[in-house]
Amino acid sequence: MANEAQGRGEGAGFASSSLELSTSLERSVQTRIFKIIVIGDSNVGKTCLTFRFTGGAFPAKTEATIGVDFREKAVEIEGERIKVQVWDTAGQERFRKSMVEHYYRNVHAVVFVYDVTKMASFENLKTWIQECNGHRVSASVPRVLVGNKCDLVNQIQVPSNMALKFADAHNMLLFETSAKDPKESQNVDSIFMCLACRLKAQKSLIYRNVEREDGRPHGYINGFVVVYGRDGERYLPGPHCDRAAGRSEQRGLRRLPGGAEQHTEAEQAEILHRTGAEVSVLYFLRLYPDIKIEGENYPPKLINKYLANFISYFKLLAIALIVTGQNPFQMLGTNTPRVWSWGQENKIFSCLMMFFLSNMLETQFLSTGAFEITLNDVPIWSKLQSGEREVSGAVSLDIETVDCGLMKACTANSLLWV
């Protein structure tokens, strides 16, 4: 346990941590959230470590993690309440699949875990580091190395000095610990608290303190947010009130034509009155201008991207051939189908048809029907549209995992949401 003292030292002296999860908006708004991912081979004890930290116990039974599991713990460091959101990732390749992008997106710190009784899990760390680097995780994102299962003293295969050398070479702190041994629980806490402390020192305060004297934020009514799309436009999540059309829309995202500023405060109050407990976008943004809320489409499968690209090139080629009057079938020495001859005779119509049909196909391939919303880079909400195309077996499992994972995050954050 070469570096244990160091780990313990950093972990000691923190104010007491609390398991209580915040469920109110005012707390969510004021609490910073740090996303820490835990990665490493399957069976090294990632789930047990995260459970020990967030739940304070060793789980009686664990199963292989599928996709990702979120666990959260609210801690207090130097008087500031911080939410540590631990992403317990799947070690098995088949359960990672399309989730990997999500693991690394907007991550604040990374915990690499190996099993001290399994040399292979230590040797595989190189692959995990490569994967992490491959996802453009910045060098400024703190990383720590954790050797787990130190309670199995007679089976240790990875000597401490070897692990320490590796940790040094990769600019990481090393913790050797055991999720199982209750005597080591403080050391497990130290891993995450050490990271939280580093992050606290690193990050500027994201949320402004908007507390009133009675402890509630000014103007807090209930949830309603505006979403900034990748296209720079602003979208309003439903249900919301469309004054121009004089109707209230249901769930979904609607582009704000002229911006939320179109609503005066009196109008906002009316919307509030008519729709129950929704706070105006304008009002909300004025209160919390530092909050960055973004929406993004859930990326399609790689194969779908390739297919859509292929269709797009095929469309361009076909249109070019039609316009220039070339006959690819003649070039290939085969019979010209009637549809091609017809296309040559009706060039404008066939080009338009080709254009719209292939665009439709491209959209089909690229659309996943899922939309993910992040608040200050932390995923808070994701939705699969109804009518999603049927997906089979493992893929379906992945998408469900993504969705329910993010929904879990949403519940934990209890955010400004309908």
Ligand SMILES: Nc1nc2c(ncn2[C@@H]2O[C@H](COP(=O)(O)OP(=O)(O)OP(=O)(O)O)[C@@H](O)[C@H]2O)c(=O)[nH]1
């Ligand atoms: N002796 C001992 N066993 C441990 C310890 N931590 C985890 N285990 C056991 O190791 C096995 C795997 O633990 P998990 O936490 O599920 O492993 P994981 O890395 O999350 O595995 P995946 O979800 O497949 O990636 C379980 O049987 C645990 O009981 C430890 O500190 N000591």
